[in-house]
Amino acid sequence: MAEKLSQVIFVVEGKDDTARLRVAFGEFVQTIETGGSKISSAVLDLIAKAEEKHDIILLTDPDFQGERIRKIVLKRVPNVKQIFLNKADGRPHHKGSLGVEHADPDLLRQLLGKFVKENASTSDIMREDLSRLGLIDAQGSAVLREKLAKKCHLGQVNGKQLLKRLRLFGITKKELKEAMKDID
Structure with missing residues (x-):
């Protein structure tokens, strides 16, 4: 899977999401962080540029803001691939908000496995x-x-x-x- 991931860039909301992907897939994971739902045009330009040479996978939090980010990114870069978390999979074990950063690393690997075989x-x-x-x-x-x-x-x-x-x-x-x- 590491070989396939070298061609992939994940678009996530923030640094905690990047950290969780690194736990699941290793330090070599590449991400573009949107910085939340107020995505700058510079970040959208970066995603569009990255798509020229990489597979882009959009992985946002399973909440309203995550859906908002998806719509913004897809409007600008319609060919990105998407992975979806259920709300239950993004719940924190203690206090905190819903997010990718709380997802089980095994689940993330399983979801990516579905994407890799997807056609x-x-x-x-x-x-x-x-x-x-x-x-x-x-x-x-x-x-x-x-x-x-x-x-x-x-x-x-x-x-x-x-x-x-x-x-x-x-x-x-x-x-x-x-x-x-x-x-x-």
């Missing part, structure tokens, strides 16, 4: 599949989507975003059906 072109999921499974266009679909998103680490998704995220992570129909078996 969006392998997803064969169609909108009709989501409808058949009750994930869209049905009563209670929001609750099912929330459970699926949590299980598959898709981040918070609405009906329109679900298909896009499933494809982003290369999840197949078979994998989706398997994930849905445990959800009720």
Whole structure:
């Protein structure tokens, strides 16, 4: 994995997130820190420049500000890859705020492993599949989507975003059906 990580730059919110990634992956991890939700144009320029030669992975806190940062970065650099933490995975053990800096290093490695094998072109999921499974266009679909998103680490998704995220992570129909078996 170290060889693959040499081509990756993580975009995170701050130095504590960088420190947590170094615990998970080693000192060689490269990051660009946004400095919180007030991202400067210089940082956005840096991310855009870095994307020319590296894979960029966006990993923000599972909260409102983290989503805000995602939207800002994606507007400027739409081809970045994304890893999502569930809120429970970003909770501190004691006092403090929700964040990447509290994520278990094993979970971070597991999520990156999904990204490394990910190939969006392998997803064969169609909108009709989501409808058949009750994930869209049905009563209670929001609750099912929330459970699926949590299980598959898709981040918070609405009906329109679900298909896009499933494809982003290369999840197949078979994998989706398997994930849905445990959800009720």
